[in-house]
Amino acid sequence: MEGTQLVKGVLDLAVLAVVAREDGYGYDVVRRLRSAGLDEVGDASVYGTLRRLYSAGALTSYVVPSDEGPHRKYYGINAQGRHLLETEGKTWAAFAATMDGLLEQAGVQS
Amino acid sequence: MNDTEAMGGTTNGGSAAATQVLPAGAESAQARAADVRAYVTAVRSWLSDLPSDEVEDLTAGMEADLDERAAETGERLGVLLGEPEAYAAELRAAAGLAPRAPVVGAGATGPGLVETMVTSLGARGDGILVRWPWLRELRPTWWLARGAALGWLLSMWTGTGRTVLLPMLGAVLSFWLGLTLRRREPLRPAVWTSLAVANVIAALAVLPMVSTYTQSYLGSDNEYMSEGYAPYPESITANGEEVRNLFAYDASGNRLDGVRLFDQAGRTVVIDTNLLFDGTFEGIPTRPDDGMPDVARDVFPLRWAGHDAWADPRMPWTPPLVLAPVPGVAPSTAVSPTSSPTPSPTTSQIASSSPSPTVTPSPTP
Numbered sequence: 001m002e003g004t005q006l007v008k009g010v011l012d013l014a015v016l017a018v019v020a021r022e023d024g025y026g027y028d029v030v031r032r033l034r035s036a037g038l039d040e041v042g043d044a045s046v047y048g049t050l051r052r053l054y055s056a057g058a059l060t061s062y063v064v065p066s067d068e069g070p071h072r073k074y075y076g077i078n079a080q081g082r083h084l085l086e087t088e089g090k091t092w093a094a095f096a097a098t099m100d101g102l103l104e105q106a107g108v109q110s
Numbered sequence: 111m112n113d114t115e116a117m118g119g120t121t122n123g124g125s126a127a128a129t130q131v132l133p134a135g136a137e138s139a140q141a142r143a144a145d146v147r148a149y150v151t152a153v154r155s156w157l158s159d160l161p162s163d164e165v166e167d168l169t170a171g172m173e174a175d176l177d178e179r180a181a182e183t184g185e186r187l188g189v190l191l192g193e194p195e196a197y198a199a200e201l202r203a204a205a206g207l208a209p210r211a212p213v214v215g216a217g218a219t220g221p222g223l224v225e226t227m228v229t230s231l232g233a234r235g236d237g238i239l240v241r242w243p244w245l246r247e248l249r250p251t252w253w254l255a256r257g258a259a260l261g262w263l264l265s266m267w268t269g270t271g272r273t274v275l276l277p278m279l280g281a282v283l284s285f286w287l288g289l290t291l292r293r294r295e296p297l298r299p300a301v302w303t304s305l306a307v308a309n310v311i312a313a314l315a316v317l318p319m320v321s322t323y324t325q326s327y328l329g330s331d332n333e334y335m336s337e338g339y340a341p342y343p344e345s346i347t348a349n350g351e352e353v354r355n356l357f358a359y360d361a362s363g364n365r366l367d368g369v370r371l372f373d374q375a376g377r378t379v380v381i382d383t384n385l386l387f388d389g390t391f392e393g394i395p396t397r398p399d400d401g402m403p404d405v406a407r408d409v410f411p412l413r414w415a416g417h418d419a420w421a422d423p424r425m426p427w428t429p430p431l432v433l434a435p436v437p438g439v440a441p442s443t444a445v446s447p448t449s450s451p452t453p454s455p456t457t458s459q460i461a462s463s464s465p466s467p468t469v470t471p472s473p474t475p
Contacts, residue, residue, distance in 0.1 A: 011204070025171055025174070025175060026171060026172070026175040027175035027176075027178050027179050042200055043179070043191055043197070044191070044197045044198070044200035044201040044204065045200055045201075045203075045204040046204070047168070047172070047175075047201055047204070047205075048168075048200065048201045048202065048203065048204025048205035048206075048207075049204045049205070051167060051168055051201075051204075051205040052204065052205045052206045054167075055205075055206075063170065063171070066174065069143075069173075069174055069177060070171070070173035070174040070177065071170075071171060071174060072171050072174045072175075073170045073171025073174075
């Protein structure tokens, strides 16, 4: 299975987790996801996800003006976002446990 | 993150990668900014079917992000991120927005179709600039050519003789416009559309303009070309100059008035009365309907009331009163005894040597 397909399913959760640690602008979030090991993540997917989470009310957003270049747009998490992160995180943990169990029964080391 | 691979862009200066790697040094930031602007513009154009505030939200901060992205490797964004079209599609998919509607076919309703085509063309144009970045360097040349072509069209259309001044003015204006608008990208749809229309017209005019200039340039030493050049289609030429009047002498060397001439095919030789224009038609009777000279065009020398054709101050040459008789031609055979050796310049009678004794100049306008 392509890693890209897996990432798509959990990108919301991954982005929420990154932003929950510290506010960040688009490419900063991309970079942190990649350095965490999610190499397959696409720039535009991250930007789109940030935008969607913001529209859904899970993120806050603010613009930081720059003297020498274009403005940066930062995203931060809010209470609703933290709640989403926790519930989605639990769902992921349960899902991962289920998958581990399945693979273990099949004799695959995970 | 694969740092060694990412660094490849800056260290690899090979010819194959030359157009894909931005210049290093002082200009790099500027070139990178232009590349980023172009990419963002292209992405925005692929989002243009969305509400404008949605587009704003989606692309706010994108320039800063992409600039940082490009600065890391020195590579062009088209190489790093792929086609703006795919980038925009990924962006809207991740944002939970509907994919861009495909360009509708001929069955679609009016304004929607045109609008979709315009945005689609615009998006493709921006995409091309990202794919072939060197096209950007040709833009100033196009601005000049575009202005010259439109100036030339204007000079042709208005009929002024300013086929050099107007194209030059146009080129300067267009260059200035190009510089100004480039700083204002992305352009508003109305501006973009008018610019696109002007560009298309100019592109169509460039070829005829070039061929016209080439012809008039070659025309001076190319007989074939100059044959086709006839501003006064009815006029005759002598020694490469339009004939404005004709002065005939008979075999004895006497002036002839009221002469009518025919060519080998029996066509009347006429002179275009436009050629009498000398800054003004003053002193020449004109027709009330179109203001053109009311002068018989086929009777030579051309004359009108109060005008001495043989002593016209406008002419650079004064025809002599008498010429030496044609050698070997006996005057007595053609000239009747009534012929005076010094005919009055004001006579309107045909000289006696004329084959037709009852000539009265008949105006043929």
